Amino acid sequence: MTSFEQSVLDIVRKIPKGKVMSYGQIAKYIGAPKASREVGWAMHSLGGTSNFPWWRVLNSKGKITIKEKSDSGPDTQQRLLEAEGVEFDNGHKMDMEKYQYHPEGKTHQISLLGLDESGE
DNA sequence: AACATGACGGACA
């Protein structure tokens, strides 16, 4: 486990319920803006670890680009997100601007969505 | 060591 992966896990665990972050955003937050693929690889390594919110991570387009897997596929990820209140458009995309989590940027008035951001 | 691939992202057409 590299320090990079450690950082990724640390950040992803801080994403509150009902919110998401993009691979590139996480990489940038860590200090390696070009290592978006590394973040993706880190998630791949975890391969559906249930005790960690891997599903709150998607690409900058708000699209689930995860590869089709048996245990943790795109369907599973979308289902988990919708279960947290994330609305998907056309059944496969979501409003990134609306649900993206900003660790430092203080969450805006997301409360109007009716989501309980205090729920970790 | 070299080449191909990938849970990415941004620039272009």
Place this chain on the structure above:
DNA sequence: GTGTCCGCCATGT
């Protein structure tokens, strides 16, 4: 808005 290409970085063959 969609499809393709190129750049990045790590891994697998």
